[in-house]
Amino acid sequence: MNRAPPIIQGALCSMNCLAALLGVFLGLKPVIGRDASQSQPNFLLLLADDLGIGDIGCYGNSTIRTPNIDRLAEDGVRLTQHLAAEAVCTPSRAAFLTGRYPIRTGMTSGNGHRVLQWAAGAGGLPAEEITFAKILKEQGYVTGLIGKWHLGLNCHSSSDHCHHPLSHGFQHFLGMPLGMMGDCAVAEPSEKRMKLQRRLHLCSQVAAVASLTLAAGKLTRLIRAPRWMLVLVLAATTAMFAAASRHVGDFIIYADCFLMRNHTVTQQPLRLERVTGLMLREAETFLQRNKHHPFMLLVSFLHVHIPLVTTEDFHRRSKHGPYGDNVEEMDWMVGQILDTLDREGLTDNTLVYFASDHGGSLESRVGHVQLGGWNGGYRGGKGMGGWEGGIRVPGIFRWPGVLPAGRVVDQPTSMMDVFPTVVLLGGGAEPKDRVIDGRNLLPLLRGETQHSDHEFLLHYCEVFLHAARWVQRDRGRVWKVHFMTPNFHPEGAGACYGSAVCPCFGDVTEHDPPLLFDISADPGETHPLNPDSEPEFHEVVGKLRQEAVRQWSSLSQIHQQLGTIYNIWRPWLQPRCGEFPHYGCDLEE
Numbered sequence: 001m002n003r004a005p006p007i008i009q010g011a012l013c014s015m016n017c018l019a020a021l022l023g024v025f026l027g028l029k030p031v032i033g034r035d036a037s038q039s040q041p042n043f044l045l046l047l048a049d050d051l052g053i054g055d056i057g058c059y060g061n062s063t064i065r066t067p068n069i070d071r072l073a074e075d076g077v078r079l080t081q082h083l084a085a086e087a088v089c090t091p092s093r094a095a096f097l098t099g100r101y102p103i104r105t106g107m108t109s110g111n112g113h114r115v116l117q118w119a120a121g122a123g124g125l126p127a128e129e130i131t132f133a134k135i136l137k138e139q140g141y142v143t144g145l146i147g148k149w150h151l152g153l154n155c156h157s158s159s160d161h162c163h164h165p166l167s168h169g170f171q172h173f174l175g176m177p178l179g180m181m182g183d184c185a186v187a188e189p190s191e192k193r194m195k196l197q198r199r200l201h202l203c204s205q206v207a208a209v210a211s212l213t214l215a216a217g218k219l220t221r222l223i224r225a226p227r228w229m230l231v232l233v234l235a236a237t238t239a240m241f242a243a244a245s246r247h248v249g250d251f252i253i254y255a256d257c258f259l260m261r262n263h264t265v266t267q268q269p270l271r272l273e274r275v276t277g278l279m280l281r282e283a284e285t286f287l288q289r290n291k292h293h294p295f296m297l298l299v300s301f302l303h304v305h306i307p308l309v310t311t312e313d314f315h316r317r318s319k320h321g322p323y324g325d326n327v328e329e330m331d332w333m334v335g336q337i338l339d340t341l342d343r344e345g346l347t348d349n350t351l352v353y354f355a356s357d358h359g360g361s362l363e364s365r366v367g368h369v370q371l372g373g374w375n376g377g378y379r380g381g382k383g384m385g386g387w388e389g390g391i392r393v394p395g396i397f398r399w400p401g402v403l404p405a406g407r408v409v410d411q412p413t414s415m416m417d418v419f420p421t422v423v424l425l426g427g428g429a430e431p432k433d434r435v436i437d438g439r440n441l442l443p444l445l446r447g448e449t450q451h452s453d454h455e456f457l458l459h460y461c462e463v464f465l466h467a468a469r470w471v472q473r474d475r476g477r478v479w480k481v482h483f484m485t486p487n488f489h490p491e492g493a494g495a496c497y498g499s500a501v502c503p504c505f506g507d508v509t510e511h512d513p514p515l516l517f518d519i520s521a522d523p524g525e526t527h528p529l530n531p532d533s534e535p536e537f538h539e540v541v542g543k544l545r546q547e548a549v550r551q552w553s554s555l556s557q558i559h560q561q562l563g564t565i566y567n568i569w570r571p572w573l574q575p576r577c578g579e580f581p582h583y584g585c586d587l588e589e
């Protein structure tokens, strides 16, 4: 790495000293040079599922009430250009936990699968990947995960738990190994059921046509077979597929929608009406039990993913239908957890972080009722690799006395930055044997620097590079180019209505020259620049192309964990409780 010449080092040193003095003036405690064993802060990480950045008050929403999240921002630092590494769940969460782009960890695909699709699939976060939970555990932290995982479960048998949270540094787990889905409530819109049913119908139609062809062959004496055999084949295939497609919904509820407590399946199928209370109670007991010990607790909400499971108390409370009710309930849950932190005297020594795994889903709607989130003034949403609405997420940090209250940071930051930030604060070190793409956020959060440590951020959709961002520090500008964008349906609609998410390849437009935006001046990506309007067009595009090639050549060969063979349902990997023929259980009180 290049070292700065002595004169600049001197200047940097005095800048740091000034920043430190300013910190003391503002009442902030120094954090550098702390004795890790005495002052390891606790970490409470709160992660929403599918929440749009425009859905909370402190990011501009004036109709959904989120007083608890807003207070977190008032008392801490709010990031306005905080970015998920991908616009869907599995790759984004893998990057969050490892600090690495999903293309490095294999937590992506090149075939349209996008996320892990079955709890009984074989793909998942590889054992050799290092999560911040693993490092913090080694540093003496008690680590816990409550809620959604979606990073795999088993490799070879239904209980090897090779990808389970407890194999990745978490010591306590209560939650859904896959995550909440529309199909967990047999509700509309469905994410998997409809597609599976469509496939089964297609199969039954093919079988019917084959049987009819046989019949015709027999009638014309071209094929020899007894008539009863034909009738039987025709009836059996259509009955089988009709029955199968009718029971697909029940099958998914059983196969994917269940709770695990550590290594045991404790509720199958999940009892939707009880899960919010269960998660809250678990968070409370975790905080009480570990208040005398450094801890890291990740509360990975099942809110605000469809089917928008909301308790009776919050029904029809918001002005935004079932989605708004669900956001308001999640905000209330945040308040309950923060209250516990207060009651247990943990607030001052706990760094709290709040974010969403990616942007709100524009396609989640039934008729004209919108069931997905709103991404403020940003274009696009969940599943769209490059457009800002899919990847720009809320990002709030609070640590009283250490981080300035009410600070707003507009610089680009990534959810991958949480990895080095918590690892270093916890007294650990970043792994040296692999590329870590995240950057320590502490200097930026404390105001010791005004600049993002990222010069480039690349925005992949599966393995396809859809867009890239360059922070041109000397000019204070943030550029973004789009190499590919999804084609919307209907044309110009702003989303891929009729599908769960937009595709990453195939039905996309490749831009040559790429679309260029000055994100600092045009965050809504409304005015693409061209070589005539922007003299730096070719320089910026060239720079970003060069970075894309540089990063591509730094990758090593790796198995795609979301590829088809790892991402299909394997009966022998199916976690279950109960005994044949009475599968299912409820061991949670």
Ligand SMILES: C[C@]12CC[C@@H]3c4ccc(OS(=O)(=O)O)cc4CC[C@H]3[C@@H]1CCC2=O
Pocket (backbone or CB within 6 Å): 049, 050, 088, 089, 090, 112, 113, 114, 115, 117, 150, 179, 181, 191, 192, 195, 305, 500, 501
């Ligand atoms: C439709 C699909 C199966 C469902 C896949 C899906 C499910 C849940 C998602 O939400 S989250 O990212 O976990 O929060 C996202 C997706 C996106 C891809 C969907 C799959 C495409 C092919 C297929 O059969």
Ligand SMILES: [Ca+2]
Pocket (backbone or CB within 6 Å): 049, 050, 088, 089, 305, 357, 358
């Ligand atoms: Ca999600």
